Amino acid sequence: MPKPRFISFPDQKTLADELAAHFLSALQQDLSDNELVHVSLTGGTMGSKILETAGELRALKDIDWSRVHFWWSDERFVPTGHEDRNSQQAADALLASLDIPAENLHVIGASDQFDTAEKAAEAYRQELKKFAPTGAEYPTFGLSLLGMGPDGHIASLFPHRPEIHEEKAITLAVHDSPKPPPHRVTLTRPVICNSQQIWFMVSGEDKNAPLTRVMQASSVKDEELSADILTETPAAGARGLEKTIIWADAAAQGNLKFSAEAR
Numbered sequence: 657m658p659k660p661r662f663i664s665f666p667d668q669k670t671l672a673d674e675l676a677a678h679f680l681s682a683l684q685q686d687l688s689d690n691e692l693v694h695v696s697l698t699g700g701t702m703g704s705k706i707l708e709t710a711g712e713l714r715a716l717k718d719i720d721w722s723r724v725h726f727w728w729s730d731e732r733f734v735p736t737g738h739e740d741r742n743s744q745q746a747a748d749a750l751l752a753s754l755d756i757p758a759e760n761l762h763v764i765g766a767s768d769q770f771d772t773a774e775k776a777a778e779a780y781r782q783e784l785k786k787f788a789p790t791g792a793e794y795p796t797f798g799l800s801l802l803g804m805g806p807d808g809h810i811a812s813l814f815p816h817r818p819e820i821h822e823e824k825a826i827t828l829a830v831h832d833s834p835k836p837p838p839h840r841v842t843l844t845r846p847v848i849c850n851s852q853q854i855w856f857m858v859s860g861e862d863k864n865a866p867l868t869r870v871m872q873a874s875s876v877k878d879e880e881l882s883a884d885i886l887t888e889t890p891a892a893g894a895r896g897l898e899k900t901i902i903w904a905d906a907a908a909q910g911n912l913k914f915s916a917e918a919r
C-alpha cells in the first residue's frame with residue numbers, strides 16, 4: 657500500500673467544495689471502470705458536510721446511482737431516525753434526495769431493530785458477505801470517506817481500546833465508547849483498509865494533534881505499523897490499497913509542512 661499523501665486547503669469551505677467535486681468525479685471514474693461501486697461513508701462533521709455540498713453540484717445528475725452502493729464504517733446504536741445515526745445524517749445531507757434504490761443503502765441496524773449491538777454487528781457482517789466477491793467475506797470499497805476524531809479515532813475504533821487491533825472479526829459491537837453515544841457498531845481495520853482509496857477529511861484546530869501523529873506514522877511501512885502507533889492513533893492504521901489521501905484545512909494543518917502537490 658502506498659504511503660498516505662497530505663493535501664491542504666485554506667479553510668473548511670474550500671475543503672468541502674473541492675472534496676465534494678472530487679468525490680463525484682471519483683465516483684464517475686469508478687463507474688466507468690466497474691459495473692458496481694461500493695462506497696463507505698462516515699459520520700461526524702465533515703462526513704455530512706461533503707455530502708451536503710455534493711448535493712448542490714450539477715455533476716450529481718450525471719451519476720447512475722442505481723450502480724452505487726453505500727455502506728458505513730460505523731454507526732451509533734440508537735433508534736432508527738435518531739439524529740445521532742450516521743446513516744440518518746447522510747440521508748438528511750444527501751441520500752434521501754437521490755434517485756437510488758433502497759437496497760443500495762446498507763444501513764447498520766438500529767436499537768429498535770436489534771436487542772444488542774452484537775446482533776446488529778452480526779447482521780451487518782452477513783450483509784457485507786452477500787456483496788463480497790467469491791471467496792471473500794466483504795466487498796472491496798472503491799472509496800472510503802473517513803473522519804478523524806480529535807483523539808485520533810476513525811469509525812468507532814478509539815485509542816487505547818482493543819477494537820483497533822482486531823484482525824479477524826469483520827464487524828464489532830463497541831460499548832462504553834469514550835465519545836457518546838456509548839453503544840456502536842464498527843467495521844474493523846482490515847475491512848476499512850480493503851478500499852481502493854481512503855480519503856480522510858480533516859478540519860479544525862482540534863485535529864492538529866492527531867494529524868501530527870498520523871503524519872509522523874506516514875513514513876512507517878504498513879507491515880511495521882506497531883501496536884503502539886495503532887493504539888495511540890487508530891487513524892494512522894487506515895490505508896487504502898491504491899491511495900490514502902488526507903485532505904486537511906489550514907486550521908488542522910497548523911504548522912505542519914505538507915509537500916506541495918497538485919490536487
Ligand SMILES: O=C1O[C@H](COP(=O)(O)O)[C@@H](O)[C@H](O)[C@H]1O
Nearest residue numbers: 698699700701702803804805811
Ligand atoms: O463518532 C464519530 O466521530 C468521527 C469523527 O467525527 P468529527 O465530528 O470529529 O469529524 C466519525 O468519523 C465517526 O464516523 C463517528 O461515528
